[in-house]
Amino acid sequence: xxxxxxxxxxxxxxxxxxxxxxxxxxxxxxxxxxxxxxxxxxxxxxxxxxxxxxxxxxxxxxxxxxxxxxxxxxxxxxxxxxxxxxxxxx
Amino acid sequence: xxxxxxxxxxxxxxxxxxxxxxxxxxxxxxxxxxxxxxxxxxxxxxxxxxxxxxxxxxxxxxxxxxxxxxxxxxxxxxxxxxxxxxxxxxxxxxxxxxxxxxxxxxxxxxxxxxxxxxxxxxxxxxxxxxxxxxxxxxxxxxxxxxxxxxxxxxxxxxxxxxxxxxxxxxxxxxxxxxxxxxxxxxxxxxxxxxxxxxxxxxxxxxxxxxxxxxxxxxxxxxxxxxxxxxxxxxxxxxxxxxxxxxxxxxxxxxxxxxxxxxxxxxxxxxxxxxxxxxxxxxxxxxxxxxxxxxxxxxxxxxxxxxxxxxxxxxxxxxxxxxxxxxxxxxxxxxxxxxxxxxxxxxxxxxxxxxxxxxxxxxxxxxxxxxxxxxxxxxxxxxxxxxxxxxxxxxxxxxxxxx
Numbered sequence: 001x002x003x004x005x006x007x008x009x010x011x012x013x014x015x016x017x018x019x020x021x022x023x024x025x026x027x028x029x030x031x032x033x034x035x036x037x038x039x040x041x042x043x044x045x046x047x048x049x050x051x052x053x054x055x056x057x058x059x060x061x062x063x064x065x066x067x068x069x070x071x072x073x074x075x076x077x078x079x080x081x082x083x084x085x086x087x088x089x090x
Numbered sequence: 091x092x093x094x095x096x097x098x099x100x101x102x103x104x105x106x107x108x109x110x111x112x113x114x115x116x117x118x119x120x121x122x123x124x125x126x127x128x129x130x131x132x133x134x135x136x137x138x139x140x141x142x143x144x145x146x147x148x149x150x151x152x153x154x155x156x157x158x159x160x161x162x163x164x165x166x167x168x169x170x171x172x173x174x175x176x177x178x179x180x181x182x183x184x185x186x187x188x189x190x191x192x193x194x195x196x197x198x199x200x201x202x203x204x205x206x207x208x209x210x211x212x213x214x215x216x217x218x219x220x221x222x223x224x225x226x227x228x229x230x231x232x233x234x235x236x237x238x239x240x241x242x243x244x245x246x247x248x249x250x251x252x253x254x255x256x257x258x259x260x261x262x263x264x265x266x267x268x269x270x271x272x273x274x275x276x277x278x279x280x281x282x283x284x285x286x287x288x289x290x291x292x293x294x295x296x297x298x299x300x301x302x303x304x305x306x307x308x309x310x311x312x313x314x315x316x317x318x319x320x321x322x323x324x325x326x327x328x329x330x331x332x333x334x335x336x337x338x339x340x341x342x343x344x345x346x347x348x349x350x351x352x353x354x355x356x357x358x359x360x361x362x363x364x365x366x367x368x369x370x371x372x373x374x375x376x377x378x379x380x381x382x383x384x385x386x387x388x389x390x391x392x393x394x395x396x397x398x399x400x401x402x403x404x405x406x407x408x409x410x411x412x413x414x415x416x417x418x419x420x421x422x423x424x425x426x427x428x429x430x431x432x433x434x435x436x437x438x439x440x441x442x443x444x445x446x447x448x449x450x451x452x453x454x455x456x457x458x459x460x461x462x463x464x465x466x467x468x469x470x471x472x473x474x475x476x477x478x479x480x481x482x483x484x485x486x487x488x489x490x491x492x
Contacts, residue, residue, distance in 0.1 A: 070110035072184045076250045079178045 118190020
C-alpha cells in the first residue's frame with residue numbers, strides 16, 4: 001500500500017511538523033520538533049517532475065523531449081511548481 | 091476508449107500541448123499556404139483574422155499575403171499582450187508557431203465556401219434555396235468556433251495565462267487583431283489590386299497611341315492575361331470609376347465561368363458613330379462567342395466596353411450600313427462567267443450577278459454572308475479586295491474590280 005504523507009492537520013488545517021523519527025533497523029527513536037522539507041509540500045506528480053527536471057540538468061527542451069510534450073507546456077508545468085513552492089514558503 | 095476520445099479531443103482542440111515552437115511554425119505555414127491555394131482556386135479571400143469572403147479573382151500571392159497578414163496580426167497582438175500580462179518567460183516562436191497551426195481549420199472552411207451560394211443570386215423567399223444556405227452556413231459557424239478555440243488554447247499555452255486575465259485579454263486581442271488585419275489588408279493588398287502603379291500609368295507605347303484598333307486588341311490581350319490595370323489604361327475617367335479593376339476581374343472570371351477559356355479572336359472591324367469610333371472584335375471562347383465592343387471618343391479614350399453574346403441569326407439587323415461599305419463593289423473571276431455586284435440597301439447587303447435577279451444576303455459570321463435559297467455562301471476578304479463564292483461544292487475566288 002502506497003501511503004500518503006499527511007501535510008496538514010486534520011483538525012485545524014495548520015501545517016504539520018515532524019515530532020518523532022524512528023530507525024526501522026534498530027528501533028531507535030528520536031524525538032524533537034522538525035519542519036517538513038519544502039518539497040514535501042508538493043504533490044507526488046510535481047515532486048516527480050522536479051526530480052526529472054534535475055536529472056535533465058534543468059533543461060526544459062530535454063524535459064519536453066522526454067515527456068513528449070511541447071516546450072511551453074513543460075515551462076508552464078515548471079512555473080506552476082515554482083508558484084506552489086512560493087505559496088508554501090509564504 | 092475514454093482515454094482515446096480524450097486524446098482525439100486534445101489533438102483537435104489543443105495540439106499545442108504536444109507541438110509548439112519551430113515545429114508548429116513550419117507545419118502551420120505549410121497549412122496556411124494550402125488554405126491560400128484553395129482560396130485562390132475558389133476566389134475566397136481571407137480579408138481579416140476571422141473573415142473569409144468570396145470575391146474577385148486574383149493572383150495566388152494576394153491570397154497568400156492575406157493569410158500571412160491575418161496570422162501576423164493575431165500573433166503580434168497576442169505576443170505583446172503575453173509579454174505584458176504573463177509572469178512566464180514567453181517565446182515569440184511559441185506564440186507565432188501555435189497561432190500558425192491554429193489556422194488550419196481554414197482549409198476545410200475555405201473548401202466549404204464552394205457550397206455556400208452567393209446571397210445576391212438567391213431568391214430569399216424560396217425556402218429550398220434558404221435551406222441550401224443554412225446547412226453550409228451552420229457548418230461554417232462550427233468551423234469558426236473550432237478555429238477560435240484553437241487560437242484561444244494556443245494563446246493559453248504559449249503565454250501561460252489563466253482565468254479572467256486569459257479570457258478578457260484574448261477577446262480584446264482578437265478584436266484588436268481583426269481591426270489591425272483589416273487595416274493592413276486594406277492598405278497593402280487592396281492597394282495592390284486597385285491602385286495603378288506608376289510604371290503602369292506611363293500610358294501606351296507610342297506606336298499604339300491613337301490607334302483605336304490596337305488599343306482594343308491590347309485590352310483584350312490584357313484581360314486574357316488577367317492584367318486588369320493594364321487593360322484599363324486607356325479608359326477615360328468615367329470608365330475607370332464605372333469599371334474598376336475589381337469589377338473587371340470579377341467580370342472576366344464570370345465570363346470564363348460561363349463561356350469557358352478564351353481561345354482566339356477574329357480581326358477587328360470598325361464603325362463610326364459621330365465622333366465615336368467603335369471597334370468590334372469577335373472573341374471565341376470554349377463554349378461560345380462574344381462580340382467585344384469598344385467605344386472610343388475623339389481623344390482615343392475608351393468610353394464604353396461591352397461583351398454582348400454573338401448572335402448570328404440576328405446579326406443582319408445589327409450590321410450597320412457603315413460596316414457593309416467595306417464589301418461593296420463589282421467582283422469578277424476568271425473561272426466564273428458572270429460578274430457579281432455587291433451593293434447595299436440600308437443595312438442589307440445585296441448581291442446580283444450580271445443579268446440575274448438581285449438577292450439579299452444574310453450575315454452569318456465575320457465577313458461571311460449567305461443566300462440560303464440558292465445554297466450560296468460569300469466570304470469577303472476586304473483588305474485583299476477578294477471574295478470567295480461557295481455553291482454546290484464549288485469554290486470561286488473573285489477579285490474586286492478597281
